Amino acid sequence: MKVLVIGGGGREHAIVWKLKQSSLVSDLYCAPGNPGIGKLAKCVNIKAEDIAGLVEFSREMKIDMTIVGPEVPLVMGIVDEFNQAGLKIIGPSRKAAELEGSKAFSKEFMEKYNIPTAKFHRVYSFEAGVQALEDYSYPVVIKADGLAAGKGVLICSTAEEAEKGLREILVEQVFGDAGKEVVIEEFLEGIETSVLCFVDGKTIVPMVGSQDHKRVYDGDKGPNTGGMGTYSPNYAYTDVIAQQVMVQVLEPTLKGIQGEEMDYHGILFVGLMITQDGPKVLEYNVRFGDPETQVVLARLESDLAEIFQYILREELDKIAIQWSSKAAVCVVLASEGYPDKYEKGKIIKGLKKIETDIVVFHAGTILREGEIVTSGGRVLGVTAIGDTIEEARSKAYDNIKEIHFDGMIYRRDIAVK
Template sequence: MKVLVVGGGGREHALVWKLVQSPNVSRVYCAPGNAGIAQMAECISIGVNDFAALAEFVKKEKIELTVVGPEDPLLGGIVDFFEEQGLKIFGPKKEAALLEGSKTFAKDLMKKYRIPTGAYRSFTEYEAALAYVREQGAPIVIKADGLAAGKGVTVAFTPEEAEQALRSMMVDDVFAGAGSRVVIEEYLAGEEMTLLSFVDGETVIPMVPSQDHKPVFNDDKGPNTGGMGTYSPVPHMDNSIVQEAIRTIVMPTAKAMVAEGRPFRGILYTGLMITDKGPKVIEYNARFGDPETQVILPRLASDLADIFLAAVEGRLAECRVEWKQEAAVCVIMASEGYPGSYPKGREITGLPANTADTLVFHAGTAEEGGRIVTSGGRVLGVTALGDDLREAQRKAYETVGRISFEGAHYRTDIGAKALRQAEKNIK
């Protein structure tokens, strides 16, 4: 089977890496890919939103399955476009991807079907939103309604921060239209956890949980990013919490989408806050998370291509998905200035070859004259596997220490929350 992966970041590198391991996959293409992906798949210079060119390439090369990585083409309707031409493609249709594309839609769905989440109000008028923020006070959460590359959320701990976030989104339009409508939410206290699931209508197969680190600096300080690192499992979260989230959130969400006449088929990303009243939804995504994918797929023991194909063909219920016991930690190495503006073209040195337990996933890289250089904000996702979280963390940071490029920065505390909690439990 030939497979095309659409996208060019760390998530797509992890997808390609896993798919090439399948005995049922003869060749993998990636559009547009990156310098790391090019080492294991054929990269095609077609943009993720050029549906016609992608479909034409699939037909020409007789590709049997297309897998969509990023959110933009999903919201643009790539799955609808491909299916209309009889092409097999993994991902939700446009009307189902709205779970990620509109936070107002997602919150309204949760309210209608009593899926646990924080209280909220949605606004399209700046003055009305400002009045509501002043009435509610802080802490409070301000979210751009549309897609904002993982950066359209401000957790404001002061009224001034909240008002500045509103101005940025609704007046200054920093997210190019994504903030023309905002959702203002109740602040939820607790610890975050991500739960990804393979979904085909009402059939749900949850993956192992992980924990992302959104703020750019240690101890969750600084502005939000697309994610600075992840780990899996999340050992200080009891399995009963995970099962409660599946029972009260993930399963009801899949059923709600079917009831709404927009069944979800693809990857349902559920961002959770574990509060003292149980798990509540912070956000949905309609695809694999980045960098969660970089720790989840190395722990997957089953054939990913088989799972994707089964979901596309409506056979997901037949799949048995198994997981490795090893822990995984991913540390993101980012460009100077990220999540703000950043330089490109800086040479990366010290890149090791991937091994069974140490993997470097390229997120924002390019090849220039035989050199690997930076081309994005998040440059590399350095992932390691270990018998436990501490060993995986040690291996990941040892590998990070061998890689360098000018201005590189990264958090040094990925996995620390879980390890601190483990030490408390021992005492």
């Protein structure tokens, strides 16, 4: 089977790494890929947003299955275009991708299908936002409605901070069109957990739990990022809570997908807060999470390509997916200044010194004059497996000591809790 993975980050490296282990996959391509992915698959110089170019390549190469990593092409409607061209693809339709593409749409969806979530307001102007804030206590959460590369969520501790956030998004338009509308939400306290699910339109199957660390600095301080590290299993996600989530969140979400006549054959990410009142949904993503994918797929024992085949046939209920009982920890190495301004082009040293049972997923790297250099905010995801989280964590940090690039930053408390 010829398989194409779309994207070029750490999540896509993890997907390619897992697909490479499948006996069903004969040829593996990635567009555009990165130097780490290039050791496992043939990288194709087509951007993830170039849907016409990707359709043409898939037709020309007779690709049997395409997996979409990032959210932007999904929201742009890549699945609809591939389906129209008679090409098999893993991912939700444009309509279904609005669950991630619009925070307001997803909140209305949750409300309509009685899915537990935080109280919210939709506002279109700074003045309306300031007025809506009167209904909330602090801290409060302010979200740009559209896609903002994981940076459009502000947690504001005071009224001054909240008004500043509203002004930046709605008036100064720091997130561009993504900030034409804002969702104001009550702040939920509890333990955050991420649940990735396989979805075939008829069945939803959760994967093993994981927990991301969103803030850039140790102790959950600093601005929100796309994720600075993650671990699995998440021990807060007990069997009892998993059952609650299935009944109160996943089954109603599937009912909503069917009720809205959404074409959904792919991955659904549910960001949850386990509160004193039970699990509540923070957000939906319509693809594998990053860096959650790195630890979840590290624990997957079943053949990922085979699972995708079952999804396309709408037969997910006929496969028993197997998971390792071991633990996995991923620590993100980032560029100084991330998630704001950072420099690129720093030479990465020490990758050849990494132990063979450690996987270093490339997130923001390029090849320049024979050297691997930084090209993004999140650069590498050092991922280790162990019998316990403590063992996996220790292995990951021991190997990080071998890696260096100018301005390298990382959290030293991933998986401590």
